[in-house]
Amino acid sequence: xxxxxxxxxxxxxxxxxxxxxxxxxxxxxxxxxxxxxxxxxxxxxxxxxxxxxxxxxxxxxxxxxxxxxxxxxxxxxxxxxxxxxxxxxxxxxxxxxxxxxxxxxxxxxxxxxxxxxxxxxxxxxxxxxxxxxxxxxxxxxxxxxxxxxxxxxxxxxxxxxxxxxxxxxxxxxxxxxxxxxxx
Amino acid sequence: xxxxxxxxxxxxxxxxxxxxxxxxxxxxxxxxxxxxxxxxxxxxxxxxxxxxxxxxxxxxxxxxxxxxxxxxxxxx
Numbered sequence: 001x002x003x004x005x006x007x008x009x010x011x012x013x014x015x016x017x018x019x020x021x022x023x024x025x026x027x028x029x030x031x032x033x034x035x036x037x038x039x040x041x042x043x044x045x046x047x048x049x050x051x052x053x054x055x056x057x058x059x060x061x062x063x064x065x066x067x068x069x070x071x072x073x074x075x076x077x078x079x080x081x082x083x084x085x086x087x088x089x090x091x092x093x094x095x096x097x098x099x100x101x102x103x104x105x106x107x108x109x110x111x112x113x114x115x116x117x118x119x120x121x122x123x124x125x126x127x128x129x130x131x132x133x134x135x136x137x138x139x140x141x142x143x144x145x146x147x148x149x150x151x152x153x154x155x156x157x158x159x160x161x162x163x164x165x166x167x168x169x170x171x172x173x174x175x176x177x178x179x180x181x182x183x
Numbered sequence: 184x185x186x187x188x189x190x191x192x193x194x195x196x197x198x199x200x201x202x203x204x205x206x207x208x209x210x211x212x213x214x215x216x217x218x219x220x221x222x223x224x225x226x227x228x229x230x231x232x233x234x235x236x237x238x239x240x241x242x243x244x245x246x247x248x249x250x251x252x253x254x255x256x257x258x259x
Binding site: 039102104106107109110111112140141142144145148180181182 | 216218221227239243
């Protein structure tokens with residue numbers, strides 16, 4: 001099966017008062033700042049604080065973007081960058097969501113909107129049927145949010161939960177969350 | 184509506200915070216567990232337990248548990 005781009009290089013999607021676009025090399029400093037923030041990094045894979053290494057990582061990621069394997073999004077509201085997330089390990093109709101991290105100074109509406117928009121892209125634009133992902137056990141508020149969106153724990157491991165989220169469950173969860181936050 | 188019960192619901196959100204730290208005069212934004220997602224959980228708790236739908240900006244105008252309690256009470 002030939003690998004091909006699933007999203008155009010200039011992909012942009014706007015909803016809930018925010019916008020998503022694909023990550024670029026110039027986002028490196030923002031991404032390093034987020035991923036090395038002491039209040040956020042606890043549940044993330046370790047990231048080198050060297051911005052040049054992040055730039056190299058993004059250049060390498062761009063090859064996976066071209067071949068339809070990995071999409072890394074940057075969310076913003078006007079000029080303010082809000083956070084990032086990824087849809088990766090794309091293989092046919094299977095994909096994983098993750099690398100979701102947001103600026104801790106965001107309004108709660110914006111932080112939640114970044115995850116909603118990621119899932120709108122996942123289920124509506126890319127048309128994947130089910131999202132499979134992991135959450136660290138200590139990351140309680142994040143776990144609660146995923147469950148509010150309809151995700152279910154399917155396996156418990158030593159340090160993390162495996163979750164699944166179907167499109168139907170997500171659409172029901174989205175109705176409740178957008179109503180709660182008036183998005 | 185009793186503030187004691189409101190604080191108990193707060194404790195359900197701030198699971199890792201000692202209940203003794205949750206008092207009416209507590210500035211909840213200064214709690215170590217405070218985050219935008221904790222704010223969402225509080226908003227959802229108020230909706231589910233008290234059937235009160237607060238706007239985000241209304242909640243952001245409060246700082247202490249007492250102030251938030253008074254806001255919710257005013258809408259019952």
